[in-house]
Amino acid sequence: MNAPSAKPNDYAAYPDAKGRFGDFGGQYVPETLMPLVHELDAAYAAAKADPAFQAELSGLLTHYVGRPSPLYFAERLTDHFGGAKIYLKREELNHTGSHKINNCIGQILLARRMGKTRIIAETGAGQHGVASATVCAKYGLPCVVYMGAVDVERQKPNVFRMNLLGARVEAVTSGSATLKDAMNEALRDWVTNVHDTYYLIGTAAGMHPYPAMVRDFQSVIGLETKAQVMEAEGRLPDAVVACVGGGSNAIGMFHPFLNDEGVKLIGVEAAGEGMETGRHAAAINGGRPGVLHGNMTYLLQDSEGQITEAHSISAGLDYPGIGPEHSWLHDVGRATYLTATDLESLEAFKLLAELEGILPAIESAHAIARLGDVAREVGKGGIVVLNLSGRGDKDVATVAAHLGMAI
Amino acid sequence: MTKARIDARFAALRSENRAAFVAYIMAGDPDYDRGLEILKGLPAAGADLIEVGFPFSDPMAEGPPIQRAALRALDSGMTLSKTLAMIAEFRKGDQTTPIILMGYANPLINRGFAAFAQNAAAAGADGLIVVDIPPEEADPLADALDAENLSLLLLSTPTSDDARLKVIARRTSGFAYYVSVAGVTGVKEADAATVAPHVARVRAAGGLPVCVGFGIKTPERAEAVARVADGVVVGSALVEEIAASLAMNETVTTRVLSKVESLAKAVRLARVASPTV
Structure with missing residues (x-):
């Protein structure tokens, strides 16, 4: 790591073209996913600049999210x-x-725009899982939510909510069986199902463009x-x-x-x-x-x-x-x-x-x-x-x- | 040595007109002593090159077999330093079999790329595969490895188009590694007929020998892939032998090396016109 990044003049101008906030961010993913990540980056940039996309998003935020x-x-x-x-x-x-629904609405519109037919997500407390299951139900898309087995146990009401919304909840037992392991498992799913699957990340982390995209939607x-x-x-x-x-x-x-x-x-x-x-x-x-x-x-x-x-x-x-x-x-x-x-x-x-x-x-x-x-x-x-x-x-x-x- | 050791091995294989058998093991699986014993036994069992995994807590591209191998290794106290120590120990008895380290970025970032490259070269490693460093992020690592004359092997996959293959080739030396299935290690099976045109694409992009891995479990499959590629990598099937022998209380080394023998034999026979052995 370099010394702490110099103070920028315009904080809102980040990340840079390589997905970096100073030294942080980037795209450390297996090669199999890189073409998809670039496709997502381009699709999001186009959607962000498209008034029709923004209008649809805004309408849903008003009338569906409240x-x-x-x-x-x-x-x-x-x-x-x-x-x-x-x-x-x-x-x-x-x-x-x-707040999780703000991001899910944005990303489900993007997934549809990209022609993806299957949605995966990770969840910790289950709030993002519920929000993902919700938007998938609304658009009739199959949804698999990866959730650590420990979290499945401590957030049972949300697991049931996801099931009611038609999502399949996969309890992840590897590692510490919490959010990071759910994310590992979601990435393994994505790398295996690259052609039809959209990974709906719930937080402003992961590889570029997710941190910037989730931030924008939130x-x-x-x-x-x-x-x-x-x-x-x-x-x-x-x-x-x-x-x-x-x-x-x-x-x-x-x-x-x-x-x-x-x-x-x-x-x-x-x-x-x-x-x-x-x-x-x-x-x-x-x-x-x-x-x-x-x-x-x-x-x-x-x-x-x-x-x-x-x-x-x-x-x-x-x-x-x-x-x-x-x-x-x-x-x-x-x-x-x-x-x-x-x-x-x-x-x-x-x-x-x-x-x-x-x-x-x-x-x-x-x-x-x-x-x-x-x-x-x-x-x-x-x-x-x-x-x-x-x-x-x-x-x-x-x-x-x-x-x-x-x- | 280093890059030279890989080049020399593939030159020798070319003169024998056969593909390489590349064995993957996880360093320290099931523990340091038995891991070293397996490592030392691999060349005689037929491994032409060896990939040595260094364990990481969150291996996002691995299927359950290598995930479990990493856990066994970590539970036994395996570290990056001990992995390099194991390679140095191996090198005392074998100066010709190339060793490629394979793992994830964070333990390397933690060490510092330059320090890692110096340590790895001193230990006698020849190359490095980092699953979560794609070409976009590879320059700092590639520069550090270049300084020590170590090879970086960036992975090519079914989703890499020709333009990406060229970018991958620019910072790859030693051999090209083609991941034959879109997926994690040890789950889907590679099909030789599907793999063949991709091997040709990868070879055309970089001119290096192409080894195929990520979906080869059986001698039959290894033999088929060895007809179309310059090398066949098997990992999950080997670490599964370790898991099975531990479960059945058998001698780990014997069982793993016997699996290596059967796979290596299949690879050696692949290009023989009428296999009679």
């Missing part, structure tokens, strides 16, 4: 923390219950937030906060603000049982750059370059890597990446339920766990927006188990 999602002033949460005004970007109110979050906060407050926020696993909800929120340097961008990684225990999923705070799943990025790895298992109460954050744009934003200092433990996130989960009547996804609860610190640092008179990326119905069994309750 966008724009509200920007909600969380008054009691604001009072509780005693700092900046807190707004919640309500992505959990989207169809299927998380940027509707930040674009709406910008307009909504301007309308509510007449100015931009002082900080935006989001949880980061692969980082799709965070980059969707951050990207439209990248060149607004007065807006602090704060990602929250999963610290699992605590950073000091080594049992966490914080790639930036506890990892080093390397290559996994097609891109150069921060990774949890041992001294030999073997990928180590991530640990988090949240299946959606239980991944040893992070999207390459986040790695770059960290290195150039444009975004800050904090951490929250399992226990802190459980407390935050309860806090939002009790103060605002909203059950957050346990993933999003990681961001809520650092929200008080951010709100107090910004201070009274300031504005902080938290991306509430998903709803917590899927997590009630996990939360109950940790509270020692049977349901």
Whole structure:
């Protein structure tokens, strides 16, 4: 690795033509997939520039997903923390219950445009799997979702939802049987079924063009937030906060603000049982750059370059890597990446339920766990927006188990 | 040595008018000592070249047999350094059989390409295949290997068109490796008739000998492919012998080398007009 990348003049101009954000990103995939990856890159570039594609996407986001999602002033949460005004970007109110659908709608339109007839996806918490199964049902395409066997166990309601939507869920038992192994298995499927299959990656990671494409489809979050906060407050926020696993909800929120340097961008990684225990999923705070799943990025790895298992109460954050744009934003200092433990996130989960009547996804609860610190640092008179990326119905069994309750 | 060792081996094979039998094993499978014993036994069993896998935790292009082999190796404590130590040990008794390392990018990035190339050359390795480094990302690695006179072998596949084959050839030396099936290792079976025109395309693009791998399990299939290619690579079928002998508590080395013998024999017979042996 070279020294941290020089600070760019225009953050939004990345990635470069080779799919690089500074040193990060790229296309580290087997040769069998390279022609497909180039085909996807070209097809996406054409779709992005096509007003008909954008119009169809926009119409579906409005009428199928239910966008724009509200920007909600969380008054009691604001009072509780005693700092900046807190707004919640309500992505959990989207169809299927998380931000994941934004990307799935975009990619399914692209897959159809490319004439692909079979969809595969990986999922951790099951939110992306459900969103993928949903768009496949809507367009009558067969869908196979790879999901780690451990995650199948802890996210049973989502497995059932995917089945109801007609998707086949393949429980992956190799490796740690979580999200990274699901992604390995999806890549193995793709390399085997290159002619008809579209790989619908759910996070802003993987090989170029996925990190840029997923970011673009998720940027509707930040674009709406910008307009909504301007309308509510007449100015931009002082900080935006989001949880980061692969980082799709965070980059969707951050990207439209990248060149607004007065807006602090704060990602929250999963610290699992605590950073000091080594049992966490914080790639930036506890990892080093390397290559996994097609891109150069921060990774949890041992001294030999073997990928180590991530640990988090949240299946959606239980991944040893992070999207390459986040790695770059960290290195150039444009975004800050904090951490929250399992226990802190459980407390935050309860806090939002009790103060605002909203059950957050346990993933999003990681961001809520650092929200008080951010709100107090910004201070009274300031504005902080938290991306509430998903709803917590899927997590009630996990939360109950940790509270020692049977349901 | 290095590139020269590969070139010399293929020159000798050409003069014998036969294809190479290339045996793949995973370093440290099932452990260092038995892995080394297998490695040392391969040339006498009929391996003309040897691919030595170095294990990675997340081998995205491998089917279940090599995934399991990598796990066995990692569980036994195998590392990149120990892999190179094993090759250095092998070289004490064999200076002519080319050894190609095969694996994934991250352990190499972790070591640093230049340091890796120096270590690999010192150990007596001759070339390197990295499954997740396509031509688009190959230049830094290829430059580091060039500095040590080691070969980089970029993979050609059924999805590589002629333009890509030329790009692949530009940074490939030693021999060309044609992945005969779109898929992971050890699952689909290669068909010699389907493979033949692709071998011709790959040969035309780079002028190097073409070895075929990723879908060859049986002596019959190996023999058929050896008629149309310059070499036949078998990996999954060999590591499956290790798995089977472990499961049945048999001597691992004997069983693997006997499989190598039967495959090598089939390859040797492939171009004999009337096989009577």
